[in-house]
Amino acid sequence: MKNEDISIKMNSLKKLLKGDKRIIAQTISAVENDTNTKILETIFPYTGKAYHIGITGPPGAGKSTLVNVIAKKLLEKNNKIGIIAVDPTSPFSGGALLGDRVRMTDLALQKNVFIRSMASRGSLGGLASKTKDAALVLDASGMDYVLIETIGVGQVELDIAQVCDTTVVILVPESGDSIQAMKAGLLEIADIIVVNKGDREGCDRLIMELKFAFELRDKQAGWHFPILKTIATENKGIEELVSAIDSHRAYLHKSGKLEDERKGKLMLRIHELIEEKIRAHLKEKIIKEDELKIMIDKVYKRKLNPYRIASNIAKGIIKSQTRRK
Amino acid sequence: MKNEDISIKMNSLKKLLKGDKRIIAQTISAVENDTNTKILETIFPYTGKAYHIGITGPPGAGKSTLVNVIAKKLLEKNNKIGIIAVDPTSPFSGGALLGDRVRMTDLALQKNVFIRSMASRGSLGGLASKTKDAALVLDASGMDYVLIETIGVGQVELDIAQVCDTTVVILVPESGDSIQAMKAGLLEIADIIVVNKGDREGCDRLIMELKFAFELRDKQAGWHFPILKTIATENKGIEELVSAIDSHRAYLHKSGKLEDERKGKLMLRIHELIEEKIRAHLKEKIIKEDELKIMIDKVYKRKLNPYRIASNIAKGIIKSQTRRK
Numbered sequence: 001m002k003n004e005d006i007s008i009k010m011n012s013l014k015k016l017l018k019g020d021k022r023i024i025a026q027t028i029s030a031v032e033n034d035t036n037t038k039i040l041e042t043i044f045p046y047t048g049k050a051y052h053i054g055i056t057g058p059p060g061a062g063k064s065t066l067v068n069v070i071a072k073k074l075l076e077k078n079n080k081i082g083i084i085a086v087d088p089t090s091p092f093s094g095g096a097l098l099g100d101r102v103r104m105t106d107l108a109l110q111k112n113v114f115i116r117s118m119a120s121r122g123s124l125g126g127l128a129s130k131t132k133d134a135a136l137v138l139d140a141s142g143m144d145y146v147l148i149e150t151i152g153v154g155q156v157e158l159d160i161a162q163v164c165d166t167t168v169v170i171l172v173p174e175s176g177d178s179i180q181a182m183k184a185g186l187l188e189i190a191d192i193i194v195v196n197k198g199d200r201e202g203c204d205r206l207i208m209e210l211k212f213a214f215e216l217r218d219k220q221a222g223w224h225f226p227i228l229k230t231i232a233t234e235n236k237g238i239e240e241l242v243s244a245i246d247s248h249r250a251y252l253h254k255s256g257k258l259e260d261e262r263k264g265k266l267m268l269r270i271h272e273l274i275e276e277k278i279r280a281h282l283k284e285k286i287i288k289e290d291e292l293k294i295m296i297d298k299v300y301k302r303k304l305n306p307y308r309i310a311s312n313i314a315k316g317i318i319k320s321q322t323r324r325k
Numbered sequence: 326m327k328n329e330d331i332s333i334k335m336n337s338l339k340k341l342l343k344g345d346k347r348i349i350a351q352t353i354s355a356v357e358n359d360t361n362t363k364i365l366e367t368i369f370p371y372t373g374k375a376y377h378i379g380i381t382g383p384p385g386a387g388k389s390t391l392v393n394v395i396a397k398k399l400l401e402k403n404n405k406i407g408i409i410a411v412d413p414t415s416p417f418s419g420g421a422l423l424g425d426r427v428r429m430t431d432l433a434l435q436k437n438v439f440i441r442s443m444a445s446r447g448s449l450g451g452l453a454s455k456t457k458d459a460a461l462v463l464d465a466s467g468m469d470y471v472l473i474e475t476i477g478v479g480q481v482e483l484d485i486a487q488v489c490d491t492t493v494v495i496l497v498p499e500s501g502d503s504i505q506a507m508k509a510g511l512l513e514i515a516d517i518i519v520v521n522k523g524d525r526e527g528c529d530r531l532i533m534e535l536k537f538a539f540e541l542r543d544k545q546a547g548w549h550f551p552i553l554k555t556i557a558t559e560n561k562g563i564e565e566l567v568s569a570i571d572s573h574r575a576y577l578h579k580s581g582k583l584e585d586e587r588k589g590k591l592m593l594r595i596h597e598l599i600e601e602k603i604r605a606h607l608k609e610k611i612i613k614e615d616e617l618k619i620m621i622d623k624v625y626k627r628k629l630n631p632y633r634i635a636s637n638i639a640k641g642i643i644k645s646q647t648r649r650k
Contacts, residue, residue, distance in 0.1 A: 040630070266631055267621050270621075270624075270631045271607060273635030273636075274607060299588075300591060302372070314603055
């Protein structure tokens with residue numbers, strides 16, 4: 001009974017692999033609300049085909065409008081597209097003005113598009129981790145592209161970018177944005193840089209600054225980082241952007257980097273998963289111990305120190321690992 | 326020899342406890358660049374006296390200007406103040422315009438102020454964790470207040486807020502900000518809410534919205550969340566803000582929540598530290614294993630799945646814990 005609930009039924013699996021929207025939605029929900037990884041283990045063999053594009057940038061840069069127009073361009077070429085919005089301000093997540101939301105619904109109704117927004121709270125496990133799982137479900141469901149929109153400001157977002165083959169960073173020509181983005185490590189994860197709202201003042205200056213910043217990296221990376229200008233609301237510059245994504249994909253294939261990077265990402269993912277397992281174990285086994293509560297009392301009174309306690313507990317956990325060898 | 330390097334010398338400890346700025350700086354650097362916790366264990370018994378105030382909010386809300394004026398008010402009352410800037414756009418971190426930076430230097434030169442900015446990269450261990458360690462150093466150095474400025478957008482920042490006794494969330498009357506802040510979970514960590522740039526359009530509306538949002542929480546929490554208006558650049562509303570911080574502190578004391586919350590935070594900290602230890606162990610012992618590289622190859626080819634591998638490795642690590650009982 002329990003097994004039936006948790007594991008994905010054969011019939012559902014077939015439907016999922018064929019891209020049945022209802023089953024996709026159910027599967028993502030199941031994955032989101034369950035720490036059991038049975039479903040993910042079942043679908044994993046069917047993944048690895050979708051191309052993952054990350055769209056990130058500061059709030060108000062016009063990320064979702066860009067996701068929208070990119071998706072439409074890719075649809076024209078008969079692709080199946082999954083969209084994940086992790087940005088809480090995205091209209092895909094219901095975070096923007098009504099006008100935006102209506103515009104997005106239009107895309108959601110298309111046959112070959114599946115849109116999902118990830119809640120930042122209330123799901124078991126971390127947001128970044130759950131987003132990666134959701135991307136895996138979309139990958140298994142036969143999507144050609146998975147677009148992931150994140151608000152480019154925090155660690156969670158940098159983590160999610162890790163799962164993407166091509167990461168597009170969107171900036172707008174507003175004072176301080178470029179500096180901020182650089183400091184936030186955003187540009188370090190960029191494969192393609194887009195200056196959106198390209199009709200605004202300061203756009204050309206920002207592009208020049210960015211070109212200057214990327215000149216050195218171009219030489220080191222073997223990839224010429226495109227710095228593009230778009231006006232997403234007027235559909236301007238989108239053709240160039242989509243073709244830059246294609247070029248980056250071709251570059252990754254030709255250089256063998258696609259395989260290397262994906263392997264590196266799988267390695268990181270395994271480490272994350274191990275950490276999650278251990279964290280869950282710690283929460284279960286240790287946080288409820290009365291023993292620790294007495295210790296905390298002593299720590300509060302400065303008779304014990306948290307570093308020593310942590311070190312001792314960690315040693316206890318790690319011991320068998322060493323022994324196992 | 327090794328022991329001498331890592332542990333804090335008796336002479337230095339005395340100077341640190343007396344608030345010697347040079348020693349504070351050195352100690353924070355040592356803590357930042359070393360995974361060894363010897364220093365922190367040594368100073369821990371001398372901590373627990375400083376009151377921690379978190380100042381957070383979206384980019385451009387004027388957080389550092391507010392930190393600046395709050396610090397000046399507290400200085401007038403003969404307090405010793407430590408400031409930590411985690412916000413990469415903060416002038417304290419060298420991230421803003423020259424004018425700002427000059428204004429801040431003025432504060433840094435004062436005898437009873439110590440300012441430190443935390444780098445988001447290049448330090449061993451997580452940013453949030455290192456910030457907590459730095460706050461501990463400032464606490465030990467005899468600071469009456471530790472002010473921590475963070476850019477309120479990501480998980481790291483929410484983690485840091487955890488260490489603060491009073492968290493002040495700064496908003497500005499600009500469209501969407503309040504909604505965004507709510508979605509980002511910012512308001513959930515707020516004890517005091519400030520609408521800065523209070524001379525701008527939309528300020529009163531934002532305050533009304535916030536009052537509405539907090540009405541219910543007031544009743545539940547037993548604390549009346551103040552929603553204040555400031556114009557930090559003109560020093561307006563600062564007296565009220567500082568007195569609201571005092572009131573919150575008094576409330577925490579009187580209700581016994583200060584002790585409860587600090588204990589809860591120490592508990593969380595111990596868990597974080599355990600996780601860090603285990604993570605460091607995993608990086609050392611597992612990431613370099615050739616065995617795992619062969620596995621990754623199989624995972625890439627979808628012959629193995631990462632969830633199963635992670636689960637097996639985690640089980641191996643956790644085993645002794647269960648045995649130990």
